[in-house]
Amino acid sequence: MRRQKRDMNTRAFDRGYQAGVSGRSIDYCPHADSEHRQNWICGWREGRSDQWDGLTGVSGVHKLRVS
Template identity: 75%
Template structure:
């Protein structure tokens, strides 16, 4: 059975979330296409909010997706 790739918008959001939680700047967004960039930045924003709320490390595991 073939493995289906996740859609690129979901992957961009997840990577942006991880960048936000780790405290990286929004300037490090790797996407040039507007749609993927929007998903990355919205994931980054959610990650930053979770970092500010203290959901890093073990307390933030429930927010991460299992791929």
């Protein structure tokens, strides 16, 4: 748990991915810092791509990270 909190770039990417898969808009990016915002947007784009490819729910389980 502590490792996730320390690495904010990975956490931003993961949160962006979750937002993208759930269909949220890119306007909901919570980060003001440019580096964290870029990682969130990259995750969001990958999440949206996976949503469009149908990798949501059980079919997308293989994309989850196990920490």
